[in-house]
Amino acid sequence: MRYYSTNGKAPLASLQEAVVKGLAPDKGLYMPERIGRFPDPFFNRIGEKGLTEIAKEAANLFFGEDIPKKALDGIVEETLDFNIPLVKVEEGIYALELFHGPTFAFKDVGARFMARMLSYFVRKKQQGEVSVLVATSGDTGSAVANGFLGVKGIRVFVLYPSGKVSAMQEAQFTTLGQNITALEVDGTFDDCQALVKAAFMDSELNDRLHLTSANSINVARFLPQSFYYYWAYAQLASRPSADQVIIAVPSGNLGNLTAGLFAKQTGLPIKRFIAANNRNDVFFQYLRTGEYRPAPSIQTLANAMDVGAPSNFDRIVDLYDSSHASIQQAIDGFTYNDEAIKTAVREVYQRTGYLLDPHGACAYMALKEGLQHGETGVFLATAHPAKFKETVEACIDNPLEVPERLKAFMSREKRSLLLPNDLHELKKVLIARS
Ligand SMILES: *Cc1c(COP(=O)(O)O)cnc(C)c1O
16 A cells, blocks of 8 residues: 655655654645555454454455555454443443553554564564654653553664652653663753754654654554454444444544545445534534634633644544535534533533543533434444543542552652753764663
8 A cells, every 4th residue: 555645745655664664754634546445245254253354354454455454464463452341331332441551541553563563674684773752741751651552673662851740640651661761851851842843854764763643643553442443333323323323433533433434435424423522623614614723721620621733633534535614524523621521521421420531521422412213323432541530520529449450650759861852962862872
């Protein structure tokens, strides 16, 4: 499969180039030249299959031209060694719980899949190690670090702002060791991001190391998230109204939603998607008006969705040939402020006993608002509520049980390298440790 850039000014790339580069040289996003389709019988029988089996078939449809089946199956098996249950919350409304992976948030699947695909390419080319650089304000760092932990041929450097991430987040990427190095930068998240950008532009570093980013725009990171949508559908497929399934997605950079739209292009009979925004409502406004106006991000309780310029937006536009009308037809949108999020967490808990996290709460509300008579709704629960312990406890007036596996991170020894906000110092560390 060849991959083109949404900006149309870069040469076509192989899967390997698209995965190693991440962003195309013209700063566009890579798109596959074709999206395969499953034959209809595939969906008639999907309810009989398990998650891993379905994911293998989807991975094969997207990546099978470039990676032999056996290797690809192995990547899928290693990625999905945890459950993704569909839980009934109330009549006609289900939560697809994406938070049972190592870091208790949905980015685990994309990060793990990408790590293993990158490792496959490194081994096949028998080239030197690849160094992954990632700046984080919290959750991306933990998903990437845990996703790449122990994967051969890859070193990971996580840059984070000292004193500006929560203790629980910090523990998830500073206690791992092995091929993961945490760099604690004396500066802000923006400084970390600027350092990473400068490192990618630095010719000396690029001559000496294979630098790559594990950014969510990477095709190997966002596309495996399509597995969720096949799996949600599979668990409802035996019902008489299986063609009436609506899926609500808590959205930030729109990677997760885009993966769902790709799944739909392969024939998955999802009737409609709903994009749930917090107060960062750039995509909601686009759906309403057809105008895309990026804005500075606003801090909210659902902080992984605090995005003012969604990085996968151009992919959605490209997928629908720039037709606002087609996009509107496929996707509905809603937006919620912090007060609404808190009310939903409390109300749903009191009425049903189901505990939402702030991100899932946005999707739950959007589903309730957008669902029509006779439709079945699924919302994606993207993070474990215990990751937002203080917020959630304040909503429900009850202490919250933190899972043992999450607590275990907190009891391990922190190891980080203090780094001034200085490219020269960063270069020294990267070269010494690669
Ligand atoms: C990253 C994230 C989101 C947003 O996903 P996008 O693919 O960026 O739209 C939602 N919820 C949680 C918990 C996340 O970590």
